[in-house]
Amino acid sequence: MDDDRTARMRMSRVALLPVLVFAACTLPVAAAAWWALPVLLLPALAAAWVLRVGVDLGPGGIVPRTLLAGRTVPWEEVAGLRVGARQELYLVSTAGTETRLPVVRARDLPRLAALSGGRIPDPTA
Structure with a gap:
């Protein structure tokens, strides 16, 4: 990896297909009454989750990203x-704290x- 680039590990964009089906299913509910319009926020939140959650790796460290937050852990603090x-x-820091790496598995x-x-x-090398 070049030092000036950030690598990203995210969910597959194929995961947006069930979100689209979910959105299509919520349309009749939202169209039934004006007070049901907030139901359309659920597929929007699901789509945002698929697009946002993941792990970024860059020269400054590793950034586990959740839907609302992302905290950079510098490489010097990665144990x-x-x-x-x-x-x-889970990312283990030199302070002993653990941070789950979303989307990434063994x-x-x-x-x-x-x-x-x-x-x-x-580990395979």
């Missing part, structure tokens, strides 16, 4: 990764290692 019971990954470790530019070791 390692922990694999959870359901194959989810099967993604080789790709995560490659995108980190060697800062995260590849």
Whole structure:
């Protein structure tokens, strides 16, 4: 990875297809009465979640992004990764805190290692 680029790991855009079906299903409910219009916010929130949630890796560190927040963990503070019971990954800092890496699973470790530019070791190497 070049030092001036940010790599992103996100959900597949195919996940937007169920969101579109969900939006089509909410249209009759929203059209039934004016007070039901806020129901249309649910598919919009689901689409925002699919497009936003993920992990960014850059020269400044790793950024786990949720729907509303993203906190940069500098590479100097990364102690390692922990694999959870359901194959989810947690970023372990030098202070001992853990941050869940959304969307990334244990099967993604080789790709995560490659995108980190060697800062995260590849367990398959």
